[in-house]
Amino acid sequence: MNPDGAGGPVYSGPFAGPEGGMDPGAAGGPAGSAPNPAVAPEVLLARAYLSRVAEPPAPALARFVAGLGPVEAAARVARGAVPDAVARETSARRTVDRARADLDAAAACGVRLLTPEHEQWPHWPFAAFAVAGKDELAPPLALWVRGPGALADLCEQSIAVVGARAATDYGMHMAGELARGAGDHGFTVVSGAAIGIDGAAHRGALAVEGPTVAALACGPDRAYPMAHEVLLERIAERGLVVSEYPPGSVPGRHRFLVRNRLIAGMAGGTVVVEAGLRSGAQRTASDARALGRPLMAVPGAVTNGLSAGCHRLIREGAQLVTRIEEVLESAGRIGFHLAEDPVAGPARPTDGLSAAAAAVHDALPARAARETGWISREAAVPIGAVRAAMVDLERRGLVEHRDGRWRRRPVPADEGCGGA
């Protein structure tokens, strides 16, 4: 490590030999979680170095690593033997090699480094980063993760539920409801562990023992926000806490926005529950859109300022969702989850009447009895059609016949058909 940044390359990972190599068991999997013997120690060291040498997103470095492989790429970055674009992303930190220390610190606090070489790297979801082809949507070079969850499995059926920190009770309620519903359907709830909507989403998933993933803007060992220290522990016990930033990294304003692309990228769809017109959730939403993922938003009262961001998203094309079934219909496996139409109230005895029968029934006064000729004129329905309609209406119990006249029988009162 070369804290003052002066002098030549000090990255020594690939060259350290067996005695300096990491114990792959320690780095690849702490006690109780899946080890990854398939990922070589030099790859882990190289990825650990790369995860610190540039501030994400680092599109040039990502392309460089994809082309040369992590070990060769890390060695060249450390030597400064890189194209200008990569140099711009890496020159400031290339002489800082804390790979070994970071892996040691990680292992000590139950964090492991998940790399693209690991079978649980979510290659399929992250392929969208390459497809999007935008610099700000560069894929992560590695992820520091904490918890028993297997990331690729968790991403397979997953929903991001995000929103404002200064959420209203309504927003908290909706976030919790959607997250519980997602958990009940076996979907992973992905969010950012922030106070407000994010926290309600994680808690909702945990409440039904559903899987949940928190993507942080700081090291996965840090409790940020502090108020969510216990929540983060629970997520790490039952789901997964993930971060691009090595253990000990502090959160920064910029990192919250950059982190949001991971939330959008890990999830099969993103639901914004409440959001101001300018907010981090808007960034997650635009990332989801850029990644080609379904974007959804929960409506709210127009008088609720925190629904304004959701309403704008819907006006711009996001799907309006009110229930988990609608979310899964948009973001679940295609054709697998189809929301049934919400309960539309009990069927009415007048449902499905022919136009003539409806007109005839309508023409009958509430209490008085009438003969067929009167009804025909009042309803403007020919006599023959009135008689046919009466058969149907009588069968339905809507009218009764007595002394040559027809009388309406009471129908349960209902709202709505008379309104504009």
Place this chain on the structure above:
Amino acid sequence: MNPDGAGGPVYSGPFAGPEGGMDPGAAGGPAGSAPNPAVAPEVLLARAYLSRVAEPPAPALARFVAGLGPVEAAARVARGAVPDAVARETSARRTVDRARADLDAAAACGVRLLTPEHEQWPHWPFAAFAVAGKDELAPPLALWVRGPGALADLCEQSIAVVGARAATDYGMHMAGELARGAGDHGFTVVSGAAIGIDGAAHRGALAVEGPTVAALACGPDRAYPMAHEVLLERIAERGLVVSEYPPGSVPGRHRFLVRNRLIAGMAGGTVVVEAGLRSGAQRTASDARALGRPLMAVPGAVTNGLSAGCHRLIREGAQLVTRIEEVLESAGRIGFHLAEDPVAGPARPTDGLSAAAAAVHDALPARAARETGWISREAAVPIGAVRAAMVDLERRGLVEHRDGRWRRRPVPADEGCGGA
């Protein structure tokens, strides 16, 4: 008149000669409103007869009248010399001729008969009925109107604002706001005078002295609902009350739904404010859609059952609207009313920073001062770019330089960028 319906045709309008003819001034325009000397008395009598001979919508009769003209068509209907489809719509009432009595009764209560032959018939808006080509969207044969308003002029810039009778305070508030806004922009508010949303819409328009049109499911002389007797009087004084039904006609369940096509047809666009999943407003909405008119809906809390109908409409393609500007953008003259983006809060001093400057600013701790090399490594920005960024940040008052170190200057706190 032949109340028992037996015997031959008694329709005598076109054949009654001068002594039996209506005074066109009385029928065509009561004191104070525009007379229509261009509409011949026999046409008025024929249309009055036709407006009662069939229960709307009467698609076959409408086509028959369009083909033969009202006078000849009325004579044939009265004689029963019509195609089967027309007979089915007219046979029950064809011998009932109350045309003259209806026109007299109308004139006595300030109602006039507006016909397609009148210059204020809204031909252009109603052309959509022919284009839709659906039986339930047959055009009206005539309209009985009350009030000083000129219908074609009123329709030119108009918005239907409709919704549930059992509206919430929220719905009433939104309906009133949108209607006031429409009035302020010179748009006519069209609705159905029902209690709830309809009433709030009319009242909102009246409150800003904006034009408003109420389409009734009963005669235009009747106060229905009774609770809106005063409101209907105010509309008739300042706007227009319109109905397909002759004076004295009673409202019927069927008629409320049929009437809704007139609301949709007269308006340049329809806004549903609150509506159950099954409601008359849904019918107005589907009519607006079938007529090719912009359909809009106001969102609300998912926990508000009366917003459920609006949310379903939006999911089915209706435009979500929260402000009158958005309504006018969708339904106003094309290109004429463009909603500006809602106020997005004050600009921030960090708006528009380059990525490097944002990263540099972000890297600076809240209180401690740092030298350039430290900032470069922390932000992963090359030294030269850090120096360039500092020029910009200093100019914006975001950082200050003292004793060789940079220090962050306080920025107004804000919510949102840190959230998920």
